[in-house]
Amino acid sequence: MTSPKSGTSPKKSPNSNYRPQPIVVTALDGFLLSGTLYLPPGPIVTSPPPAVASTNNGSNLSEGATHKQQVDPLTKVVIISSATATIQDFYYKFAIYLSQELGMIVLTYDSRGVGRSMPDNEELPFMKAATDNGTLPPSDSSSPPLPPKSSNMSMGTGKSKKQEGKKKNPLIGFEATIVDWALKDLPGVFSYVLSRFPHNPTLYVGHSVGGHLLPAIDAYYTRNLERCLFISVTSAYWRTMNSPLFTYWFFFIASPIINSRYGYYPGKAFWGSMEDLPKGCFDTWSNWASFKNYMLGGNPEWKPNFDLFNVPLYSLYFSDDELSTTSSPKIMDFIPNTLRRCVGINPVEDLNMKKVGHMGFFFNACKEKLWKTVVHAWFVDGHALDRNAIKEQATLKSSFARL
Numbered sequence: 001m002t003s004p005k006s007g008t009s010p011k012k013s014p015n016s017n018y019r020p021q022p023i024v025v026t027a028l029d030g031f032l033l034s035g036t037l038y039l040p041p042g043p044i045v046t047s048p049p050p051a052v053a054s055t056n057n058g059s060n061l062s063e064g065a066t067h068k069q070q071v072d073p074l075t076k077v078v079i080i081s082s083a084t085a086t087i088q089d090f091y092y093k094f095a096i097y098l099s100q101e102l103g104m105i106v107l108t109y110d111s112r113g114v115g116r117s118m119p120d121n122e123e124l125p126f127m128k129a130a131t132d133n134g135t136l137p138p139s140d141s142s143s144p145p146l147p148p149k150s151s152n153m154s155m156g157t158g159k160s161k162k163q164e165g166k167k168k169n170p171l172i173g174f175e176a177t178i179v180d181w182a183l184k185d186l187p188g189v190f191s192y193v194l195s196r197f198p199h200n201p202t203l204y205v206g207h208s209v210g211g212h213l214l215p216a217i218d219a220y221y222t223r224n225l226e227r228c229l230f231i232s233v234t235s236a237y238w239r240t241m242n243s244p245l246f247t248y249w250f251f252f253i254a255s256p257i258i259n260s261r262y263g264y265y266p267g268k269a270f271w272g273s274m275e276d277l278p279k280g281c282f283d284t285w286s287n288w289a290s291f292k293n294y295m296l297g298g299n300p301e302w303k304p305n306f307d308l309f310n311v312p313l314y315s316l317y318f319s320d321d322e323l324s325t326t327s328s329p330k331i332m333d334f335i336p337n338t339l340r341r342c343v344g345i346n347p348v349e350d351l352n353m354k355k356v357g358h359m360g361f362f363f364n365a366c367k368e369k370l371w372k373t374v375v376h377a378w379f380v381d382g383h384a385l386d387r388n389a390i391k392e393q394a395t396l397k398s399s400f401a402r403l
Contacts, residue, residue, distance in 0.1 A: 083358075
């Protein structure tokens with residue numbers, strides 16, 4: 001499958017000292033989200049070249065001929081949408097690769113109730129006020145200053161350290177669902193990109209739930225979307241999971257008790273690898289897991305938008321995924337009217353790697369065999385490699401590494 005090209009960016013020199021910029025994204029309901037903007041080295045092209053009028057008067061054909069302009073293509077903008085209970089910083093190295101080596105603008109963000117997008121984050125309104133109506137910051141500028149500490153922080157509150165350590169979790173009583181992530185947060189992210197880079201082609205990386213949400217949003221927000229890359233976008237329908245009995249216990253027995261007991265889902269304390277989640281977000285997740293059609297079972301009103309979604313889509317899943325190894329093609333069937341390719345990869349056989357799993361694609365270990373082959377081919381050249389081509393490219397990378 002090949003998607004129309006929008007131009008190949010020139011080779012950029014990566015900057016090892018590069019620091020991305022913290023930003024504030026406003027969701028459709030006004031909730032403030034923490035985001036990060038990664039800017040490429042060299043010039044950022046955000047305006048299309050001016051049209052050149054023909055001056056041919058018939059006397060000399062060469063004088064009036066229309067020549068291809070020697071201009072840089074518009075810089076591509078990549079939105080990375082995280083997996084459930086995963087912070088935006090998890091994608092740091094991948095975002096650095098896209099920006100510093102492929103010359104793209106990259107935006108990552110935390111959905112509400114995750115990471116730095118907390119309801120009690122007092123820095124976000126301050127940062128938003130400091131950057132509103134401002135110009136795009138240079139790529140090597142420092143972060144915006146933090147708000148001044150309140151007097152009770154500087155002079156003491158009279159509370160003991162033990163009492164301060166028992167601070168109430170900000171997610172307790174916070175009302176948020178994964179539907180809010182889809183219909184309020186993600187459109188807000190696209191609006192941020194459209195307002196600052198209105199002419200630039202947009203690319204999208206959806207990891208797990210980040211892929212489930214995209215087709216649900218209105219096409220108004222995705223009008224500049226050129227192509228999408230889905231990574232481990234599987235279904236958590238409990239019967240299709242690798243361990244269905246454990247999944248049933250997790251979603252429908254243990255976790256509802258934990259959610260009710262704490263008022264939020266304490267993923268950090270119970271699993272370590274998960275972030276804490278708002279109660280409503282976990283409720284959405286477990287509700288979807290009870291339906292064979294997963295998110296469309298839980299939110300059937302999304303189906304018209306899924307049917308209308310027509311952006312070229314390339315999906316990768318891995319045979320050692322800890323959650324589900326067979327459900328990615330089913331998810332792709334929910335998006336019937338777009339140019340799409342879904343490729344399953346066996347890390348041992350195809351990549352000569354011990355493990356990739358549900359999260360490993362974004363580890364630096366996959367840079368040579370997946371980022372520089374699969375991602376480059378799709379995002380730069382518009383080619384969605386099949387399994388044989390991925391295996392061949394990985395073999396070549398291994399051969400070069402031994403030289």
